[in-house]
Amino acid sequence: MEFFPDVAQPVSYAGAGDQGDADRLAYRVYDPDRPVGGKPMSEQLRPAVCYWHSFNWPGSDIFGHGTFDRPWLAVGVDPMEAARAKQDAAFEFFTKLGVPFFCFHDVDMAPEGSTLRESKANLDEMVERAAAKMDTTGVQLLWGTANLFSHPRYAAGAATNPDPEVFAHAAAQVRHMLEATHRLGGHNYVLWGGREGYETLLNTRMGQEADQLARFLELVAEHKRSIGFDGTLLIEPKPQEPTKHQYDYDSATVHGFLDRYDLLGEFFVNIEVNHATLSGHSFHHEVAYAIDNGIFGSVDANRGDPQNGWDTDQFPNSVDELSLAVYEILRGGGFTTGGFNFDTKLRRQSLDRYDLFHGHIGGLDTLAQSLLVAEAMLADGSLERARDERYAGWRGERGARIMDRSTTLADLADEAVAADLDPTPVSGRQEALENHVNQVIWSTK
Ligand code: XLS
Ligand code: NI
């Protein structure tokens, strides 16, 4: 039985001219085979649908019940029957939407049992079923992850829990999910530290919790090697929510943490747009930081609401915001194992099952247009030329001497005094650059 019977054919590219009917399911910009920057659009963007918000969330919020039409989430349905119905609907959606990837948490795909053994058996069964569907549909796994934040046992964190039994329980879940991700040929494995943080410092030893978290990451990296999984390990930074403070606050914090515990090169970052804005940065900043420091991995595409301060996980719809970040990604060589995962949820009133299509189509068209803009900015070269000119002095003799450690502070001071240095400030040309970006955005087709 189909869950989306009104969509007979996979959604296809209709072109920008197709503006007639807002309800028609078609891509206006995303044209998977169109070459951009030497690769088809689908390979540049590597889009993925997430299982959790789309299939495992009933549309509830802290004040109200679920509003969505998701029969497998109804009370009283046998949990394994429900998991199968959900998986059928999910794979039907992936193929009808025409995206190459999906992502999931262990508990999204299979129900937790009453023991770890039972949970493992449930997941193993569902993973084999997913493997068969992946074979027939060609849909691939961008990443897998373990949910170490919903169950009450994780209220005080998983790796950073004051109780080592909780740490060991989390280890069992991650081991199993890492192996499941490997079994499904996953391209990455994500660790989001949902409750790796604190509610109050009154009861918290921050130093000890950091050591525990680093130890957990070491164990995960060792296990990855021992099973021969060659995907990328990713940490997803987020500053707070659900806890008051989270240790993987932003890309720079994660970078410092990895450096301190000698884990650079083992872990990269999965940057979520709405987490970037929650941390007080732009998404552009987070991406640029990660690329400049060699820790960029993947992206959770979504957006927040500028008027409120939580993770609203809305579908991306701003080319202005995304094109600058995509520009940095392209300039850095593009994705390797990463991609754009839609970690996005519908608004609670979007209760028609076909709203899932509208959300993803709009998000993917926004990414596609941002990719075209980014490629145009790269080809035009104005932004890179402006940066080159601005730093030109550092390519000169004095700049080289400072950076190659052949001068002391006293040498430089003597030299500055002797030459009576009086450097002339130059314009940063911000408005001119902003205008240039807008011109590219407005003219890109
Ligand atoms: C929550 C996170 C979560 C991760 C996966 O804010 O974005 O959805 O992506 O655990
Ligand atoms: Ni996320």
Ligand code: NI
């Ligand atoms: Ni999030």
